[in-house]
Amino acid sequence: MEHLLALQNLHVSYHTPRGTVQAVRGVDLTLDSGEVLAVVGESGCGKSALLKAIMRLLPENASVTGRIVVNGTDIAPYPEKQLQKLRGSLFSMVFQDPMTALNPSMTIGSQIAEAIVVHEPKISKEALRARVLELMELVEIDRPMERMKLYPHNFSGGMRQRAVMAIALAARAKILLADEPTTALDVTIQAQILDLLRNLQKKLHTATILVSHDLGVVARAADRVAVMYAGKIVEIGTAEEVYYDPRHPYTWALLRALPALATGGDALYTIPGMPPTLIDPPKGDAFACRNEYALAIDYEKEPPLLRVTDTHYAATWLLDPRAPRITPPIGVRRHGI
Numbered sequence: 661m662e663h664l665l666a667l668q669n670l671h672v673s674y675h676t677p678r679g680t681v682q683a684v685r686g687v688d689l690t691l692d693s694g695e696v697l698a699v700v701g702e703s704g705c706g707k708s709a710l711l712k713a714i715m716r717l718l719p720e721n722a723s724v725t726g727r728i729v730v731n732g733t734d735i736a737p738y739p740e741k742q743l744q745k746l747r748g749s750l751f752s753m754v755f756q757d758p759m760t761a762l763n764p765s766m767t768i769g770s771q772i773a774e775a776i777v778v779h780e781p782k783i784s785k786e787a788l789r790a791r792v793l794e795l796m797e798l799v800e801i802d803r804p805m806e807r808m809k810l811y812p813h814n815f816s817g818g819m820r821q822r823a824v825m826a827i828a829l830a831a832r833a834k835i836l837l838a839d840e841p842t843t844a845l846d847v848t849i850q851a852q853i854l855d856l857l858r859n860l861q862k863k864l865h866t867a868t869i870l871v872s873h874d875l876g877v878v879a880r881a882a883d884r885v886a887v888m889y890a891g892k893i894v895e896i897g898t899a900e901e902v903y904y905d906p907r908h909p910y911t912w913a914l915l916r917a918l919p920a921l922a923t924g925g926d927a928l929y930t931i932p933g934m935p936p937t938l939i940d941p942p943k944g945d946a947f948a949c950r951n952e953y954a955l956a957i958d959y960e961k962e963p964p965l966l967r968v969t970d971t972h973y974a975a976t977w978l979l980d981p982r983a984p985r986i987t988p989p990i991g992v993r994r995h996g997i
C-alpha cells in the first residue's frame with residue numbers, strides 16, 4: 661500500500677559556529693491516512709526538527725537530506741514556491757503556544773476567515789461566514805456566533821488552542837503536524853484537546869503527527885508511537901505495543917518516569933544523566949551511558965531497528981538472540997495507562 665507520507669533516511673543538521681548539530685540522524689517513518697502517530701522523546705532529541713523538515717520551515721543554517729515522499733512523490737527537492745502551495749493544502753501545523761500563533765489585534769473569527777481565504781480566494785462573504793462557524797463548531801467552541809467576534813485575550817488557553825486548530829483545519833489539510841499542542845495547558849484541558857484531536861481524526865480522516873515529550877499525554881490519542889532519542893527513532897509500534905510491551909530501555913525509562921506510575925508508592929523516577937550533544941554524537945548506542953541495562957556492544961556498535969512484530973521495532977541489542985534475558989523494571993511492568 662502506498663503511504664500518505666513516507667520519510668526515508670531523513671537527516672537534519674544545523675550548522676553553528678560550534679559545529680554541526682545532527683538534530684535528526686536517519687529517520688524512516690510512514691504515516692497513513694486517518695492515523696495519529698505520536699513522536700515522543702526528551703527535550704532536544706530532534707522532534708521539532710523532524711516536523712520542521714517535513715514542513716520545510718527550517719532556519720537558514722539548517723540542511724536536510726533524505727526523501728519526503730507524499731503519495732509516492734518525493735517533495736524534498738521541491739522549490740519554495742511549490743512548497744508554499746503544499747503548506748496548508750497538504751500540511752498544516754499546530755504549534756505549542758497558541759498565544760504566539762494568534763494575532764492579538766484581530767478577532768478570532770477574522771483570523772479563521774483569513775486562513776480560509778488564503779486557500780479559497782473566490783469564496784463569497786456568506787459562504788465564508790458559514791465556513792468560519794462550521795470550523796468553530798468542528799473544534800467544539802460553544803456559541804461560535806458570539807465568540808467569533810472576540811479577541812485572543814478574551815479566550816482561555818484551551819479555547820485559544822481550539823481556535824489555532826480551526827485555523828490549521830481551514831485549508832482542509834490532509835496531514836496535521838502538531839508540535840506539543842497541549843504543553844502550555846493544564847492537565848484537564850490537555851486531555852480535552854487530545855480528545856478533540858481524536859474526534860477530528862474520526863470526522864475528517866486527517867493524518868496527524870503529534871509531537872510530545874510526555875508518553876503519558878499522547879496515550880489517549882495515538883494509534884502508533886515512535887520514541888525518539890538523539891535524533892533517531894529507537895522504538896516504534898502500535899500504541900498497545902509500545903505501552904504494554906516496550907522493548908527499548910529508553911522507552912522503559914520514559915514509562916517509569918511518568919507521574920502516574922509513582923502513585924504505587926515509588927519515589928518518582930527520573931532518567932539519570934542528560935541526552936548527548938548532537939554535535940558529536942557518541943559511538944554505538946547513544947543511550948548506553950544512561951542505560952542501566954547497557955551491554956558491552958552498546959558502546960561499540962549501534963543497534964539497528966530489530967523486529968519484534970510486523971508493526972513493532974526497537975533499536976536495542978537486547979533483542980539480539982545472544983543478549984541476556986532482561987525483564988523490564990517494575991514500574992514499566994505494572995503501569996496502567
Ligand SMILES: Nc1ncnc2c1ncn2[C@@H]1O[C@H](COP(=O)(O)OP(=O)(O)OP(=O)(O)O)[C@@H](O)[C@H]1O
Pocket residue numbers: 674675676681682683701702703704705706707708709710719721873938
Ligand atoms: N536553529 C538552531 N540552530 C542550531 N541548533 C538548533 C537549532 N534548533 C534546534 N537546534 C538543536 O537541534 C537539536 C534538536 O532540537 P529540536 O528542537 O528538534 O528538539 P526537540 O525534540 O523538539 O526538543 P523540545 O522538546 O525541547 O522541543 C537540539 O540539540 C537543539 O539544540
Ligand SMILES: [Mg+2]
Pocket residue numbers: 707708709839
Ligand atoms: Mg520541540
